[in-house]
Amino acid sequence: MNAYNFAYLDEQTKRMIRRAILKGLAVPGYQVPFASREMPMPYGWGTGGVQVSAAILTPEDRFKVIDQGADDTTNAVSIRKFFERTAGVAVTERTIEASVIQTRHRIPETPLRADQILVYQVPIPEPLRFLEPRETETRKMHSLQEYGLMHVKLYEDISRHGAIATSYAYPVRVAGRYVMDPSPIPKFDNPKLESEAIQLFGAGREQRIYAVPPHTRVVSLDFEDHPFEPTKAEHDCDLCGAADSYLDEVIIDDAGGRMFVCSDADFCRGRREAGQSGAKAGALS
Amino acid sequence: MTPLLQVRNVSKRYGSRIGCAEVSFDLYPGEVMGIVGESGSGKSTLLNCLAGKLTPDGGQVVFDTRMDGLVDTLTMSEPQRRMLGRTDWAFVHQHARDGLRMGVSAGGNIGERLMAVGERHYGRIRGRAADWLDRVEIDQARIDDRPEAFSGGMQQRLQIARNLVTGPRLAFMDEPTGGLDVSVQARLLDLLRGLVREMGLSALIVTHDLAVVRLLADRLMVMKGGHVVEAGLTDQVLDDPQHAYTQLLVSSVLQV
Numbered sequence: 132m133n134a135y136n137f138a139y140l141d142e143q144t145k146r147m148i149r150r151a152i153l154k155g156l157a158v159p160g161y162q163v164p165f166a167s168r169e170m171p172m173p174y175g176w177g178t179g180g181v182q183v184s185a186a187i188l189t190p191e192d193r194f195k196v197i198d199q200g201a202d203d204t205t206n207a208v209s210i211r212k213f214f215e216r217t218a219g220v221a222v223t224e225r226t227i228e229a230s231v232i233q234t235r236h237r238i239p240e241t242p243l244r245a246d247q248i249l250v251y252q253v254p255i256p257e258p259l260r261f262l263e264p265r266e267t268e269t270r271k272m273h274s275l276q277e278y279g280l281m282h283v284k285l286y287e288d289i290s291r292h293g294a295i296a297t298s299y300a301y302p303v304r305v306a307g308r309y310v311m312d313p314s315p316i317p318k319f320d321n322p323k324l325e326s327e328a329i330q331l332f333g334a335g336r337e338q339r340i341y342a343v344p345p346h347t348r349v350v351s352l353d354f355e356d357h358p359f360e361p362t363k364a365e366h367d368c369d370l371c372g373a374a375d376s377y378l379d380e381v382i383i384d385d386a387g388g389r390m391f392v393c394s395d396a397d398f399c400r401g402r403r404e405a406g407q408s409g410a411k412a413g414a415l416s
Numbered sequence: 417m418t419p420l421l422q423v424r425n426v427s428k429r430y431g432s433r434i435g436c437a438e439v440s441f442d443l444y445p446g447e448v449m450g451i452v453g454e455s456g457s458g459k460s461t462l463l464n465c466l467a468g469k470l471t472p473d474g475g476q477v478v479f480d481t482r483m484d485g486l487v488d489t490l491t492m493s494e495p496q497r498r499m500l501g502r503t504d505w506a507f508v509h510q511h512a513r514d515g516l517r518m519g520v521s522a523g524g525n526i527g528e529r530l531m532a533v534g535e536r537h538y539g540r541i542r543g544r545a546a547d548w549l550d551r552v553e554i555d556q557a558r559i560d561d562r563p564e565a566f567s568g569g570m571q572q573r574l575q576i577a578r579n580l581v582t583g584p585r586l587a588f589m590d591e592p593t594g595g596l597d598v599s600v601q602a603r604l605l606d607l608l609r610g611l612v613r614e615m616g617l618s619a620l621i622v623t624h625d626l627a628v629v630r631l632l633a634d635r636l637m638v639m640k641g642g643h644v645v646e647a648g649l650t651d652q653v654l655d656d657p658q659h660a661y662t663q664l665l666v667s668s669v670l671q672v
Contacts (some may be wrong), residue, residue: 275494275495275498277498279502279529279531279532279533280531280532282531282536283517283520283524283528283531286523286527286531286538286541287521287524289538290521290523290524290542290559290560291521353536354536354537355536355537355538356537356538356539357538
């Protein structure tokens with residue numbers, strides 16, 4: 132279909148976004164402002180991620196979209212279809228086959244490689260936003276590395292709940308400089324932010340792009356006596372038996388029945404195809 | 417002895433109006449200086465200029481820093497000035513709401529400065545916070561309550577604890593007792609006097625309440641229309657006022 136330019140956006144817009152991406156990669160964790168465009172989908176549906184993907188896609192790419200780990204939810208399906216139609220790129224549901232992966236709220240369980248790019252959809256890029264509402268002030272705090280306030284939030288967590296209760300969008304410090312919001316991924320995924328792949332973050336409504344280059348040190352903030360802990364449900368996957376993947380809790384009947392399944396659908400399917408199975412694998416199929 | 421703070425010819429204009437004009441004085445370590453005057457006399461403008469919250473049009477504010485000795489705070493870089501603002505300086509606002517984070521617990525409020533200068537041990541931060549609650553006479557059991565749940569007097573004491581936790585050497589106070597009833601004022605003044613003596617703190621206190629300066633201040637400056645009209649030892653100025661405005665000010669106080 133050629134009624135659209137390749138990947139929907141015009142070439143000048145893509146150049147502008149690429150400049151922002153390059154600047155973001157050069158200054159890891161720094162939020163680069165960019166002129167976000169209106170996209171044919173509402174804010175909150177990944178307009179930032181879509182613009183970043185549009186700017187980096189090439190006709191040879193193989194594209195994968197995940198939403199909360201799954202390839203078959205509304206958000207993932209519509210964005211995948213969008214690029215199938217406007218860019219004509221090949222798509223896949225398999226993490227290892229994809230060259231560009233756009234994600235919402237998860238990092239794939241399968242470790243990423245150097246030839247892959249992970250694009251995050253970000254709702255609120257400013258990690259200090261709920262502590263300090265003024266943009267002028269948060270920018271100053273970033274430029275002067277005044278990050279004490281971030282620890283005030285963690286202090287409040289411990290004093291109220293006895294432990295750091297922040298379980299997603301857990302703040303990290305990138306390359307020893309900028310404090311960054313890793314988008315609402317579970318803190319279980321934070322260790323995976325140190326990756327071989329390029330990681331790009333796009334916030335459409337807030338008009339910010341930031342990036343974590345490969346092999347960059349990403350440290351989750353914590354206290355000496357309350358160290359950072361990636362948490363997950365104390366359970367194995369009921370379908371594939373994996374003990375080390377992030378789990379969703381699914382209610383399966385009206386009698387309080389529930390099961391835990393891998394949130395990363397591709398990872399779970401891969402394990403089952405390789406012959407692994409969990410406690411309830413037979414009962415459901 | 418080197419003055420802790422040397423102020424020379426500090427002026428601030430708001431367009432054609434004068435905020436404060438050609439103010440000069442020295443403040444020595446451990447000394448408490450009162451600045452009195454009517455509303456609009458330039459007291460708060462002067463205080464904000466000295467504390468780096470406003471940029472004066474001219475003059476020098478030389479502070480004796482721990483690391484580098486005498487430094488003009490008006491020409492130092494902003495990161496340095498902000499660092500001073502959370503280590504060696506304290507700023508107590510008239511309204512506790514301006515100086516506290518109302519959505520953060522009392523412990524978090526006190527701990528913020530410690531975390532801002534790099535403390536990363538929860539237990540130690542909490543210990544220091546509890547200790548400071550004690551020192552400002554707030555029950556330690558209220559460490560996890562938000563300031564919203566505190567009375568006005570407690571909020572003001574919490575603000576003082578939050579400012580003094582890093583052991584500053586100079587405190588700027590803008591009407592610290594304004595808006596509090598007299599018995600609460602008396603307790604707060606008592607507390608402040610104790611802390612100032614105990615920590616060897618220097619302080620600049622802006623107020624229009626002569627009783628406050630009589631109790632706390634060693635020296636006094638009287639401002640009118642942006643100018644300092646009279647300065648001297650507190651008792652001397654209050655008991656034997658020379659300038660007409662000071663005489664008016666002293667005689668306006670009701671004797672009970």
